[in-house]
Amino acid sequence: MKAFMPTGDFERAVILRDVPEPDPAPDCAVVEVEAYSVNRGETFQLEKPATGWRPGKDVAGTVIRSAADGSGPEVGARVVAHPPAAGWAERVAVQTSQLAKLPEGVDPIVAAALPLAGxxxxxxxxxxxxxxxxxxxxxxxxxxxxxxxxxxxxxxxxxxxxxxxxxxxxxxxxxxxxxxxxxxxxxxxxxxxxxxxxxxxxxxxxxxxxxxxxxxxxxxxxxxxxxxxxxxxxxxxxxxxxxxxxFDYTDSDVPDGRDLATLVSYVSKGRLHPEIGLVANWLETPDVLNTLRTRGVRGNAVLTRTGV
The missing domain is CATH 3.40.50.720 (NAD(P)-binding Rossmann-like Domain)
Structure with a gap:
């Protein structure tokens, strides 16, 4: 499958490469990524990327392989997820405790803007x-x-x-x-x-x-x-x-999935309005990263694999 890999080059921070398919643990579902959001913190990490690390913490898409342990949503479910990494890809494995089903009417582009900031x-x-x-x-x-x-x-x-x-x-x-x-x-x-x-x-x-x-x-x-x-x-x-x-947002007694479910519920009910300043095709990710570095986006930048 295709995924963005860090290059260590400031001007062209990522490049699309062939990588192995996800090899999920028993408590992980495999998600076909439809959209992902880029966080400013990830632009900092890309300046000195750790060996083996791939970016991608905020994704939305569809479950194409459910967790082997029976936890989490079924195949075909639309979800928003917060994996620790590797989400700028065609597919990503995510622990079921780190994803939530999307209600009808919540677009994947909107949902992808939720995880880290929300x-x-x-x-x-x-x-x-x-x-x-x-x-x-x-x-x-x-x-x-x-x-x-x-x-x-x-x-x-x-x-x-x-x-x-x-x-x-x-x-x-x-x-x-x-x-x-x-x-x-x-x-x-x-x-x-x-x-x-x-x-x-x-x-x-x-x-x-x-x-x-x-x-x-x-x-x-x-x-x-x-x-x-x-x-x-x-x-x-x-x-x-x-x-x-x-404050560290990862220091929480509430699983990510439960809090993501709260956030998408707020969006569905009109109580929360994600601020999306830029939507682009995922092939434009390197250019979008440069725009983010210069603070050229108000709110979230979302990349979509389904076209814009």
Whole structure:
């Protein structure tokens, strides 16, 4: 079968090659891939790819071989899945605990935009706790996680301030329920009960100073690719006390499949609207990767094997 393999070349990061068919474990189904989403984090991994690794964590398609242990959906079921890798291919083996059936009316292109960003947003909501009536600040809100989190948190009664460099993307976040849009974290009017920080560098320090006493800052990324720094003497510019915690979306007691089922249910009911900024044929994957690197896509980029 055909699959994209990393090249280690920055300008042409992947190339289509012949690879062996999936050899599934007993608890894995084989999915014929119809669409997959490209995450910005994968563009970073492709700069120094690990030996034997193939990209692809967000896929949607059809089960063509059910799991030998009897778990998971039957052959012919439409699914969304979150394999650990190797999804930029014609077929991929996925543990049944990492996939969910798609309801009627949810397109594979839409579903493919859900897994990593959607799981991150849903689990950030859990980490933040009860948000009804609370003031929330989110940095780096322009990406997929920011869009999902903003819509879900606003629907849950939070007052959301989103930080985004782009007025256009800020307008979209307002449509999704953000109460306030700022283009620099320094301009956010605190204090905030919860701060979600994903930029890194000095952004974390600035956001920390916006926290209310005994509030919570959750650090979940460094999109700037600069490590966050904290000067605890500056802590007193804001709260007198507070909690700082790290968030990793993979650290969850809920299986991916169950959370994916929740996400596709929200989409089916019109409660969640994936932000898809680009849809292209999968043969265009190398070019799409370059577009993502230059932040040329608002929301998710989805590649489809069924044409556009």
């Amino acid at each position: 799981l991150s947003a849903l689990r950030l909501l859990r980490a933040a706790g009860q948000l009804a009536g609370r003031r929330v600040l989110m940095t780096g809100a322009s990406g997929g996680v920011g869009h999902y989190f903003t819509e879900l948190a606003a629907a849950g009664g939070a007052e959301v301030t989103a930080v985004t460099a782009s007025p256009e993307r800020g307008a979209r976040l307002e449509e999704l329920g953000a109460d306030h849009i700022v283009h620099d974290v320094a301009d956010a009017e605190g204090p905030f009960d919860v701060v979600l920080e994903s930029v890194g560098g000095d952004s974390l320090q600035q956001a920390l100073c916006k926290l209310r006493p005994r509030g919570t800052l959750i650090w979940f990324g460094q999109a700037s690719r600069s490590a966050p720094t904290i000067d605890f003497f500056r802590f007193w510019e804001g709260p007198t006390s507070g909690t700082i915690r790290h």
